Amino acid sequence: MSDRNMPEYDSGEGLALALSYLDDPSDVPCPRCGPDTMEVVAYLDGGGIEDGIVRAAEPEGDYTVVLYCHECSRAAALDLSPDTQTGERRDGEDRRAA
Numbered sequence: 001m002s003d004r005n006m007p008e009y010d011s012g013e014g015l016a017l018a019l020s021y022l023d024d025p026s027d028v029p030c031p032r033c034g035p036d037t038m039e040v041v042a043y044l045d046g047g048g049i050e051d052g053i054v055r056a057a058e059p060e061g062d063y064t065v066v067l068y069c070h071e072c073s074r075a076a077a078l079d080l081s082p083d084t085q086t087g088e089r090r091d092g093e094d095r096r097a098a
């Protein structure tokens with residue numbers, strides 16, 4: 001996965017990021033650096049990653065969000081499949097079942 005010397009978050013930090021993202025996607029603090037350093041880099045199709053295919057996706061349904069911290073240069077890919085959520089946070093913008 002990381003054949004370069006890229007810093008990574010450990011699993012606990014990744015979990016903290018996921019919880020923060022689910023709580024407020026616009027305000028995700030870095031577990032190491034604090035708030036205002038993380039940026040959403042991309043949304044990826046969650047199903048494609050397992051096949052080695054990386055596709056951009058809309059941030060809905062089965063997707064993975066990629067976050068990057070400008071402070072410590074760590075990136076995190078958060079799998080936010082619907083069945084991992086409780087489903088109580090639905091803002092009902094333009095969400096349609098396929």
Ligand SMILES: [Zn+2]
Pocket residue numbers: 030031032033034037069070071072073074
């Ligand atoms: Zn950081």
